[in-house]
Amino acid sequence: MSNLITFQARRNLWNHLEYSLTRFYIERKGSFTFQEILDFREKLRNDAIERYSKNGVNRIPQYIWQKFYGATDILFRIIENDTEG
DSSP states (O other), X not given: OOOBOOHHHHHHHHHXXXXXXXXXXXXXXXXXXXXXXXXXXXXXXXXXXXXXXXXXXXXXXXXXXXXHHHHHXXXXXXXXXXXXX
């Protein structure tokens, strides 16, 4: 049976992902390329998987990644439309 991440750890993970994404946007003042956000998104995902696998967790719910990818989709739309965030 796989070890699922706890509710508190899920909440902490989401808060960390949200904070990191916001910080990425603010540090670059809204100026970044499509590839930069893809690389950043992949790095955050790999770091989270590695961090939680050390604690014996081998399963993070898919809805967390879907929610995170939805948040990064907003950044993609900002790049495409040149609208202010």
